[in-house]
Amino acid sequence: MTMIDRRSLLAATLALPALVALRHPALAQGVDPSRATSFIQSTGQEMVAAINASSPVAQRRQQVAAILRRAVDIQGVGRFILGRWWNQASPAEQQQYMQLFEETLIRNLSARFGEYQGVRFSLGRAQQRTEDDVLVNTVVERPNAAPVSLDWRVGDVGGQPKIVDLIAEGTSLRLTQRSEYSSVVSRNGGKVSALLDAMKQQIAQLQAQEGR
Numbered sequence: 001m002t003m004i005d006r007r008s009l010l011a012a013t014l015a016l017p018a019l020v021a022l023r024h025p026a027l028a029q030g031v032d033p034s035r036a037t038s039f040i041q042s043t044g045q046e047m048v049a050a051i052n053a054s055s056p057v058a059q060r061r062q063q064v065a066a067i068l069r070r071a072v073d074i075q076g077v078g079r080f081i082l083g084r085w086w087n088q089a090s091p092a093e094q095q096q097y098m099q100l101f102e103e104t105l106i107r108n109l110s111a112r113f114g115e116y117q118g119v120r121f122s123l124g125r126a127q128q129r130t131e132d133d134v135l136v137n138t139v140v141e142r143p144n145a146a147p148v149s150l151d152w153r154v155g156d157v158g159g160q161p162k163i164v165d166l167i168a169e170g171t172s173l174r175l176t177q178r179s180e181y182s183s184v185v186s187r188n189g190g191k192v193s194a195l196l197d198a199m200k201q202q203i204a205q206l207q208a209q210e211g212r
Contacts, residue, residue, distance in 0.1 A: 031161050036134035036154035037126045039161040043071045044121040044138060051119050065110035073155070073162040074102050081178045082192075085185050089192040097192065100199040107206045118143040132156075133164060 050063035078101035079086055089097060124137030133155040140148045153165035165174045181195060188194030 031132075031134055031154055031156040033126045033128055033134045036161055037123065037136050039154060040136040040138065040152050040163075041123055043067065043163070044123075048119050048121045051116050061110045065106045068106055068109060069102075071163050072105075073157045073164055074105065076157065076162075076164065077105070077174065078102065080174060081181050082195075083178050083182055085182065085190070085192055085195075088185075088190060093192045093196065096196055097199075100196060100203065103203055104199055104206070107203065116142060124149070135167075 047064065047067050050060055050067060053060055053063070055063075075098065078098050081101070082089070082097060086094065120141040122139045122141075124139060126134055126136045128134055133153050136152045136154060138150050138152060140150060142148075148168070151167040152163055153167065154161050155164040156162075157164075165172055167173070184195045184198055185192055
């Protein structure tokens with residue numbers, strides 16, 4: 001267990017794809033509901049195909065990771081989650097943080113998604129959340145588990161739809177993770193380096209789990 005409370009990350013991995021994400025306000029623009037729905041449908045189908053494939057687990061993980069990198073606004077996610085501490089970090093710390101955040105997010109999610117099989121995915125309704133994003137409801141079914149209703153928030157980033165948040169059981173995962181990261185930095189006197197060390201430990205744990 002690292003300084004980072006991993007409960008929200010583990011909860012996120014029970015979903016498809018459970019993404020701790022947010023658009024970068026400077027990059028995100030409005031997105032049409034029909035386009036957002038089509039994006040979620042195609043992304044979900046691609047993810048399900050990768051998860052349910054008969055290929056080895058390691059290969060499925062790699063496929064899932066590639067999908068996540070395309071579908072999520074990782075840069076916007078990471079910067080939002082670091083919040084006010086972004087401006088407290090040095091340029092070198094900012095760069096290292098973004099690298100660690102991407103690896104933590106992708107490795108954590110792809111490792112678990114790649115192990116599931118028999119997943120099914122269906123679309124619900126879509127609604128305009130704000131001028132900048134659309135909320136698309138989905139239902140994810142996994143073997144031996146109750147169906148999970150997920151709301152995917154989609155924004156337009158650089159002219160492309162991207163997943164910018166996931167709301168599961170009424171909880172925004174981006175806000176949960178932001179609170180946890182901020183807590184780590186606050187407990188260590190406002191030092192972003194402490195968060196970086198914790199993230200490195202988490203990555204090491206994930207690597208060890210993959211090697212089991």
